[in-house]
Amino acid sequence: MRFLPLILKNSLRNRRRSFLTISSLAISLCLLGVLMALYYALFFSEPKADQALRLITRHRVSITMVMPLHYRDKIRAVPGVREVVTWQWFGGMYKNEQREQKYFFPRFGVEAARMFDVYRNFEIPEDQKQAFMSDRRACILSRRVAEAQELKIGDRVYIKGNIFPIDLDLTVKGIYDMDDGNEGLWFHMEQIEEGLKRLGSSRSFAGTFTILAESPEAVPRIQNAVDEMFANSEAPTRTETEQAFGLSFLAFLGNIKLILMSICAAVTFTILLVAANTVAMSVRERVREVGVLKTLGFTQQKILGLLLGESLAISLIGGAIGLLLAQGLCRVLAVGLAGFVPPDQLTIQLPVFLALLGISLLIGVASSAVPAWNAARTPILDALRVTD
Amino acid sequence: MSNEPIIRTSDLHKKFVRDEFEVHALTGANLEVHRGEFIALMGPSGSGKSTLLHLIAAMDRPTAGAIEVLGQDIASLSESAVARWRNHHIGFVFQNFNLIPVLTAHENVELPLKLTHLKKGERHQHALTALKLVGLSDRTDHYPRQLSGGQEQRVAIARAIVTDPDLLLCDEPTGNLDARSAQEVLTLLARLNKEHGKTIVMVTHDPHAAHFASKIRHLDKGELLPEGEVPEDWRAAPMASDDKT
Numbered sequence: 001m002r003f004l005p006l007i008l009k010n011s012l013r014n015r016r017r018s019f020l021t022i023s024s025l026a027i028s029l030c031l032l033g034v035l036m037a038l039y040y041a042l043f044f045s046e047p048k049a050d051q052a053l054r055l056i057t058r059h060r061v062s063i064t065m066v067m068p069l070h071y072r073d074k075i076r077a078v079p080g081v082r083e084v085v086t087w088q089w090f091g092g093m094y095k096n097e098q099r100e101q102k103y104f105f106p107r108f109g110v111e112a113a114r115m116f117d118v119y120r121n122f123e124i125p126e127d128q129k130q131a132f133m134s135d136r137r138a139c140i141l142s143r144r145v146a147e148a149q150e151l152k153i154g155d156r157v158y159i160k161g162n163i164f165p166i167d168l169d170l171t172v173k174g175i176y177d178m179d180d181g182n183e184g185l186w187f188h189m190e191q192i193e194e195g196l197k198r199l200g201s202s203r204s205f206a207g208t209f210t211i212l213a214e215s216p217e218a219v220p221r222i223q224n225a226v227d228e229m230f231a232n233s234e235a236p237t238r239t240e241t242e243q244a245f246g247l248s249f250l251a252f253l254g255n256i257k258l259i260l261m262s263i264c265a266a267v268t269f270t271i272l273l274v275a276a277n278t279v280a281m282s283v284r285e286r287v288r289e290v291g292v293l294k295t296l297g298f299t300q301q302k303i304l305g306l307l308l309g310e311s312l313a314i315s316l317i318g319g320a321i322g323l324l325l326a327q328g329l330c331r332v333l334a335v336g337l338a339g340f341v342p343p344d345q346l347t348i349q350l351p352v353f354l355a356l357l358g359i360s361l362l363i364g365v366a367s368s369a370v371p372a373w374n375a376a377r378t379p380i381l382d383a384l385r386v387t388d
Numbered sequence: 389m390s391n392e393p394i395i396r397t398s399d400l401h402k403k404f405v406r407d408e409f410e411v412h413a414l415t416g417a418n419l420e421v422h423r424g425e426f427i428a429l430m431g432p433s434g435s436g437k438s439t440l441l442h443l444i445a446a447m448d449r450p451t452a453g454a455i456e457v458l459g460q461d462i463a464s465l466s467e468s469a470v471a472r473w474r475n476h477h478i479g480f481v482f483q484n485f486n487l488i489p490v491l492t493a494h495e496n497v498e499l500p501l502k503l504t505h506l507k508k509g510e511r512h513q514h515a516l517t518a519l520k521l522v523g524l525s526d527r528t529d530h531y532p533r534q535l536s537g538g539q540e541q542r543v544a545i546a547r548a549i550v551t552d553p554d555l556l557l558c559d560e561p562t563g564n565l566d567a568r569s570a571q572e573v574l575t576l577l578a579r580l581n582k583e584h585g586k587t588i589v590m591v592t593h594d595p596h597a598a599h600f601a602s603k604i605r606h607l608d609k610g611e612l613l614p615e616g617e618v619p620e621d622w623r624a625a626p627m628a629s630d631d632k633t
């Protein structure tokens with residue numbers, strides 16, 4: 001493309017304006033990129049093999065309501081179920097978490113004896129696993145949490161209860177990796193039961209059951225069977241895939257899909273307006289130059305190509321910077337959203353990359369099509385007469 | 389030098405219609421220019437000099453009459469064919485230089501070559517040669533704003549001749565220049581005409597500039613006067629005002 005140097009020089013001719021335009025494009029496209037990455041990770045990412053086998057059963061009315069513990073054995077008996085484990089979101093406060101967000105991480109009380117049979121993708125050294133299972137005051141941490149909180153094996157972790165009036169005094173016995181982005185601290189659920197017993201109340205109920213299906217085909221069947229089984233009991237249930245369960249947390253925020261989509265659309269439209277305004281301005285200033293180029297023998301089509309090319313150059317530069325920013329921001333967000341979105345999914349994946357590229361191109365063309373076309377068609381003498 | 393004229397207009401008319409006004413910019417111009425000639429077109433402001441030049445360069449179309457340039461009936465060419473034709477055969481020099489500000493002298497000169505099939509290296513070389521011809525080989529990397537008016541105009545001339553066109557059309561090339569720069573530019577044009585055989589049509593107000601041409605033709609109120617004739621009131625008025633430039 002022998003005109004590329006000319007195109008680039010022209011598109012960057014007004015330094016300040018180019019800088020402002022490119023920055024606003026970059027920032028908007030960064031925002032767009034993050035939103036689309038989030039959308040993609042939430043609604044399109046393939047569950048990991050094991051995750052696709054897991055279902056979560058909770059109280060039909062609300063996640064905060066509990067179900068009798070004996071449900072576990074009934075669920076276990078449903079055909080296609082390989083194993084069931086119950087676990088409880090503990091909440092609580094670590095250090096001065098209420099003031100400093102950085103101390104937050106999820107904490108789960110779990111039936112330690114079964115958890116590794118259901119969550120088969122825990123990667124943890126065998127000795128650490130045994131050490132955890134055999135000590136009721138032990139806990140294990142995901143690597144990211146351990147690093148963020150600067151905790152290592154043997155350290156004590158104090159968690160002040162808030163949902164439950166119980167304080168935990170735990171010892172780190174293991175550090176695990178998990179490919180589906182599970183982040184948090186796991187401890188023996190008996191800690192909650194015993195604590196409650198000491199306070200005079202007993203607990204034989206569960207907040208959530210995680211089911212491991214024997215095969216992906218069994219998943220929908222189990223889902224129906226479990227919910228039907230308890231439909232008319234005192235605690236009706238709701239069973240969904242682990243992925244859908246993760247999303248239902250976000251549903252507290254409203255219709256996430258619609259919100260994300262409308263923000264994306266609004267952002268795209270805004271960038272389009274900003275870009276169109278800039279291009280119109282820069283083309284108008286240069287109608288005379290169009291006359292000069294025509295005098296030198298440039299055809300209408302060539303000039304149209306040059307003007308479109310300039311606008312494309314700007315929007316692609318902006319898009320590329322935006323993409324890099326978005327990728328960086330996704331990294332940061334992935335840590336914060338680890339509980340909801342698998343961190344390795346929250347990146348600019350190929351479809352999102354292509355979509356952003358397409359939007360950049362679209363903005364480049366759409367913003368300049370009309371002014372470029374008008375300028376290219378201006379009769380040569382009219383163009384030359386324009387004084388700047 | 390063949391005797392076949394390379395520009396021939398017969399009974400050329402150009403009428404502009406702006407709103408309800410009609411302006412007859414040219415009323416039946418008959419011009420013949422032969423290869424190797426250096427013609428100066430003179431005449432008072434508004435007499436149709438630029439209009440005639442634009443018609444020759446096919447930058448505009450006549451309202452009536454025939455125009456043949458280099459054996460080509462340019463009025464019959466399509467828009468893009470005209471553009472290509474102009475790129476090959478015409479070099480145009482403006483009064484106000486019209487260089488592209490974001491390009492260096494060398495890049496400006498190279499620009500018309502980008503429309504040809506020449507390779508990068510050849511384009512580079514041709515542009516250098518043209519700049520050398522106008523005496524600016526030491527200014528190749530300067531941007532227009534770093535050049536004096538006279539230098540800018542010489543770059544513009546280099547740009548006009550870089551494709552080795554048959555015809556060089558200049559619309560008041562010294563109109564924006566001080567006397568010394570004007571002298572340089574005119575000397576250059578005369579040299580291009582004599583040494584390189586370029587046919588030149590130059591519009592000018594300045595009798596001194598016209599002096600460099602081999603032939604002078606006068607226009608008056610859209611009428612191209614026969615060879616050797618001048619407008620009646622010419623000698624009295626314009627001389628005095630032209631001394632200012």
Ligand SMILES: Nc1ncnc2c1ncn2[C@@H]1O[C@H](COP(=O)(O)OP(=O)(O)OP(=O)(O)O)[C@@H](O)[C@H]1O
Binds near residue numbers: 411433437
């Ligand atoms: N595009 C146009 N629309 C309307 N009228 C025009 C247009 N171009 C030129 N004219 C008119 O045609 C006449 C001849 O104009 P032209 O530019 O050829 O004059 P000129 O001899 O070059 O004058 P000057 O010495 O001032 O450059 C003028 O009256 C001018 O106003």
Ligand SMILES: [Mg+2]
Binds near residue numbers: 437438439559
């Ligand atoms: Mg004129």
